[in-house]
Amino acid sequence: MAVPAEPVLIQLCDLAGRARGTGFLADDLGTLVTTHEAVDGLSRLVLRAPGGAGEIAETAAITPLPGCDLALVATSGLSAHPLVVATERPPGSTVLVWFDRWLPANVTGLADVTYTATDRFHTIEGALELDLPPQITDQLRLNARATGAPVLDAATGAVVGVLAGAVHTPYRASGFALPLRASAGSPPEAQRAPLERLLARNDATVPGWGRDLNLAGALQLTGATVATATAALTAPGRRHPRPDVERELRDFGESDACVLALVGDPGTGRSTELAAWAARRAAGSTPRPTVWLRGADLRADDSGLRDALARTLAEAGRVAGSLPPPPGPT
Missing domain, CATH: 2.40.10 (Thrombin, subunit H)
Structure with a gap:
């Protein structure tokens, strides 16, 4: 049976070294997920990662959720990639x-x-x-x-x-x-x-794709369209600050408006300003999904923007290497 990517599993033991369960990391902070039965009755846990790395989790690091038969454990020294949590799966999966x-x-x-x-x-x-x-x-x-x-x-x-x-x-x-x-x-x-x-x-932090597309996945995928398309436009020395334009673009981003038109004569820096704003929006302290799409990306036989958007995102996925590889035997 194929495993899409071999996940890193963490072993849980009591202080005497007896096995208590298994867990996995689920966010960028190192939060481990396991069952409540694995921690039930314990005030301290020994966590062991493949390769010998390990640590002791004290009582304050353990969040029991007995009503769900789950527990969360805060870790700090385990080098493992977090796993994306799937959306709901129906019977038959x-x-x-x-x-x-x-x-x-x-x-x-x-x-x-x-x-x-x-x-x-x-x-x-x-x-x-x-x-x-x-x-x-x-x-x-x-x-x-x-x-x-x-x-x-x-x-x-x-x-x-x-x-x-x-x-x-x-x-x-x-x-x-x-x-x-x-x-x-x-x-x-x-x-x-x-x-x-x-x-x-x-x-927000573990990219999911396909039917499990989440915010982190959307940001990585759409961010690739901005990064590849605006790199030349936002190169050092290319852009001159325009505070008034920056302010209008910021106000638009914080409003409920759906459309903004930036007009000007050719060569006045419209594309450069839009590229800089898109880059700020996609990589700021609170990034938002942002797609860079030009009129030239439309084709005569497109039924609408959706077709051009699909092509742009597919290409961004290939460029960024963000689309998961086909499952293969391990």
Whole structure:
């Protein structure tokens, strides 16, 4: 089975070195996602990355979310790329499950599961039911190596859910994954607040593509159109400051207006000013998706701007190397 890109998995242990679970990083701050069952009852955790790097997470670094059977752990010294969190996946989706190796599985449906923590029972709605061989499903029950591992979309590598070993239903003892995105049956917003903040950072800092396109992906993709098209126009010495034009463009960007026309005689710097504004908008302290599109990019047989926009973004993806490569065997 192909794995789009081999993710870095973090092993969780107690202070005696006993396995407690697996986790993965999900933002640029080094926030690790795992199950609540992996941290339940522990005040300190040992985190181990491939290659021997590791650290100890103290109580203050652990955010338990028992109502979701999830936990977040703040890390600082683990060198691993964060994984993009997928949008919702319907039943029938093909996923990859980590159990000493990547195993293919299908999401057969959604189930209301019971999580048995040390203090009480929690009902979790909308867990993903995974179609795995019976012997694998049985071994996943309360498995300290597998719990907390990401369940990946088989085509894109995005995280569809988190493998859980301590949840069950009346008809099935294991073989479930917990989705990270909110569903109709999710716990109250206050209980999910730390997770929602993490998902917002994931969207803003970990580029997702295709059906998982997020803000970070959109900024990288659209930013490539600006970078390649405006590099010459914004070269040092090419542009002379025009404070009045800069002010009008800034006011337009902060307004609700949809169209701005910058007029002037040929050679007066209209394209240069627009290029400088586009570059500022795409790379400022609060960057916004910005596409550089010219009249010359339109073709006679285009049905509208959408066709030219699609070509421009496709080319930007190739130039920036931001489109994921086709999955290949690992």
